[in-house]
Amino acid sequence: MSMNHESVRARLSALIDGALPAREAADVETHLRDCTPCRADLAQMRATVRVLREVEPVQVPEGFAAGVRGRIERLPHGAAPWSRWRVAWPSIRWSWKAAAAAASVALVAIFAANLAREMMPASRLPKAVEGDRARGGDRRDASNAETNSRVNRQAPLAAPRSSMEASGQQAVPGTEPTFDRKVIRSGEIAVEVEKFDDAARRLLSIAEAAGGFIADSAYDESGGVPRGTFVVRVPANRFGDAVRQVEQLGTVQRRHITGQDVTEEFIDLDARVRNLERQEARLLTFMDRATKIPDLMAVQQEVSRVRGEIERLRGRMRFLANRVDLATIQAEVSQKPKKRSGGFWDFDRTIGRIQAAFLNTVREMLEAVEGIAAFAAAILPLVVLGALGWGVLRRTIRRADRPV
């Protein structure tokens, strides 16, 4: 590679000192071999440096060292101790680069901690999530209770007391038609249990202890693992207890709890029934007064139609009341699949334990990092304040001990 005169000239000074990188030096030498003007420049540069170096050094004035000593001795006391104290300060050369590097390290640490928190919990969260879900379920129940009580307050308006006294009594056998909340509570719970038969027995005792019964049960062992669905009916006020007990049978895998508010439908049904009953009563008086057979027949027909309608509506009310009184829990019970230990060693279990142990360690390490990051974040403001204060202090001291 050949160099132009300009770049060769810019390198002559360093060439004299042997301070050029080997390749550049070679290129410059190559150029010089063919370039007379540049060679002349080099000679002049050499001569210049020689002239400079031939100048003799000057003498220090008399008593220079003594002067220095005098100034040092006149320094205010405390200067030396302070300067000695400064030794302890780390020799980090602070600059924007250093600050940016520190900031980016801190950011990366924080991001890493966050990321780890996102990713890790798989191995330990189930309990907490379960708790959340349980609380969520309760909350849902609570909100239902709220809407129910609101409906309850409105109920008297929708169903005037006088008419209720007239016919409400036998509308729903066995219940007071006071129209407090009518909520059909039902839950679907899937649990995995150790032993299916035990679970089935306990389910029965749960139902009986709560004053309920098992309305339906189905059993299936086609997949090699016994599983079954049980429909448990318990009095509404025992619903919560029963759900909890069912959940304790094993590991909850799914859970869905609903509360269907049927108060309005109930009120509606009740009103329609009373309407029809009044109609029936009028028809009956017509029947009494009827003289002609065709009239009698027509009235009779109408009476039976009204009666049929009343029965139908009452049936619906009975059904709803039953649903409201007896909550429904559909429990899907499955037995935990037996590990295919098939013989001498259970490898699945080993792998599971190794995995758990590994994840545990990683988690603990990340927790430690998180702790450190949190601690650093906590003391950061103090450090900043301290550094500021220290800077001010140092500046004051510097000013104090600046000589002359």
Next chain:
Amino acid sequence: MEKLATEDERNLIKRSCAGDVSAFESLVLAHQDRVYNLTYRITGNHEDAADAAQDAFVRAYQALSRFRGESSLSTWLHRVATNAALDLVRRRPDAPPVELPADQPAHDDPAAEVHRREVSRRVHAAVGRLPAEYRVVVVLRDFQGLAYEEIAKILQIPIGTVRSRLSRGREALRELLMDLVAAEG
């Protein structure tokens, strides 16, 4: 003045850190020539040179505990002195009052002596006319004889910058001192 053995120097530094002024004075005596020449070439006159050199040693005394021996004490002192001299030059209102080197030892041949003084005066004046940043590099290299690496460390600039500033400084001096250079060549 005489060079100190590294061991002695380290010992003196330790004692100076502990507040032993006499120990520090020994260090001053060992280094004052080089420091004074440095400040003299940078400031251009004896009065400023003495001020700057004293400042440098006082600063060095105060900061000696921060000297960790990563470089030689001489290099470190060069750094302190360069800064002290540049501080003084920058504070100075006008162009540097360049004055003749004084107290030159006498030589036998009066004619050669006259010529030598003339060259010395011319060179000194020419160096004084360089911009400060070129002057410092030329002084450190050609008067103090430091290596490029040391200069880079003292001025805290990259070695490439040392190279280019030195080149420009010498180029300017060549033009200022053309007749002397021609006589030399």
